[in-house]
Amino acid sequence: xxxxxxxxxxxxxxxxxxxxxxxxxxxxxxxxxxxxxxxxxxxxxxxxxxxxxxxxxxxxxxxxxxxxxxxxxxxxxxxxxxxxxxxxxxxxxxxxxxxxxxxxxxxxxxxxxxxxxxxxxxxxxxxxxxxxxxxxxxxxxxxxxxxxxxxxxxxxxxxxxxxxxxxxxxxxxxxxxxxxxxxxxxxxxxxxxxxxxxxxxxxxxxxxxxxxxxxxxxxxxxxxxxxxxxxxxxxxxxxxxxxxxxxxxxxxxxxxxxxxxxxxxxxxxxxxxxxxxxxxxxxxxxxxxxxxxxxxxxxxxxxxxxxxxxxxxxxxxxxx
Numbered sequence: 001x002x003x004x005x006x007x008x009x010x011x012x013x014x015x016x017x018x019x020x021x022x023x024x025x026x027x028x029x030x031x032x033x034x035x036x037x038x039x040x041x042x043x044x045x046x047x048x049x050x051x052x053x054x055x056x057x058x059x060x061x062x063x064x065x066x067x068x069x070x071x072x073x074x075x076x077x078x079x080x081x082x083x084x085x086x087x088x089x090x091x092x093x094x095x096x097x098x099x100x101x102x103x104x105x106x107x108x109x110x111x112x113x114x115x116x117x118x119x120x121x122x123x124x125x126x127x128x129x130x131x132x133x134x135x136x137x138x139x140x141x142x143x144x145x146x147x148x149x150x151x152x153x154x155x156x157x158x159x160x161x162x163x164x165x166x167x168x169x170x171x172x173x174x175x176x177x178x179x180x181x182x183x184x185x186x187x188x189x190x191x192x193x194x195x196x197x198x199x200x201x202x203x204x205x206x207x208x209x210x211x212x213x214x215x216x217x218x219x220x221x222x223x224x225x226x227x228x229x230x231x232x233x234x235x236x237x238x239x240x241x242x243x244x245x246x247x248x249x250x251x252x253x254x255x256x257x258x259x260x261x262x263x264x265x266x267x268x269x270x271x272x273x274x275x276x277x278x279x280x281x282x283x284x285x286x287x288x289x290x291x292x293x294x295x296x297x298x299x300x301x302x303x304x305x306x307x308x309x310x311x312x313x314x315x316x317x318x319x320x
Contacts, residue, residue: 002025002026002028003047004042005308006051007033015305019309023313033050034050034053036059045066047072049312050073052261054081055080070093070315071091071094072309072311072312074304076097078094078095080261102300103295107153111145111227112140113253114227115143115197117135119286141164144194145198147161147183148188148191148200148202149171149201150170151201154201155178157199168183170184170191192220200231201229201230202231205234210234213239214239217242229255232260235258237258252281252287253289255291
């Protein structure tokens with residue numbers, strides 16, 4: 001059995017080698033993404049392992065012609081893969097899970113950074129401005145936090161928040177019995193109205209509609225803190241920008257934004273950025289942008305590689 005892994009970062013190489021040896025898999029890796037131009041490199045493999053590069057119907061068909069029987073994405077989400085095209089021609093597709101603490105701890109860190117005005121403080125400190133004016137923050141323990149989505153990530157965030165003494169509201173179409181002991185499940189509209197902080201932990205919507213837009217922002221408290229470590233497509237960025245400029249949103253921390261593909265995970269120091277809304281968001285003193293890296297811990301990377309290879313072996317072994 002052979003697996004060809006695309007978009008492999010330097011820290012992943014020894015992990016692929018170690019787990020491939022343990023699982024009896026012949027592994028080959030490259031740091032380039034899967035494209036029409038690089039697909040040929042996977043010839044002779046039974047499966048490929050990818051990350052977030054889009055794999056459309058045409059590319060799915062190309063891999064099928066090359067003999068690929070399974071696509072494993074080293075991510076939780078798989079909306080970058082044309083699932084219908086893969087199903088139509090019989091290619092299996094699977095995602096992975098990894099330590100929920102990676103994203104959950106990052107989420108809480110972003111909440112604290114927003115509340116304590118860390119963007120302003122670090123910017124001033126960088127130019128040796130150590131004055132106090134305008135830097136007074138507020139404390140997390142006194143806040144009501146609304147958690148939208150109580151899957152593995154949302155549940156872990158709630159467990160961490162309880163340690164801070166927050167009041168936690170939760171919303172999910174499938175309430176969790178254990179979380180009911182730690183948070184109050186409420187309708188989305190109530191969560192929007194009562195929360196001081198709102199954090200998103202749900203997948204992208206199938207129909208492309210926004211979870212949060214102008215109508216939802218209008219129902220929130222003035223000065224709300226918004227955290228998004230889930231998917232940029234959950235938020236209408238035009239409405240978000242308006243809500244920031246009017247003061248409806250007091251602070252935001254976004255690890256994901258709309259149209260981030262092609263920018264995040266690349267060195268763009270000498271490249272004019274074409275995502276104008278992202279540039280505008282970066283300019284606000286009360287908005288923190290990070291490049292889709294909440295997952296990026298040693299433990300999560302190890303889990304992504306291990307689980308991707310395990311999924312390939314299980315899928316291909318069961319289809320023989």
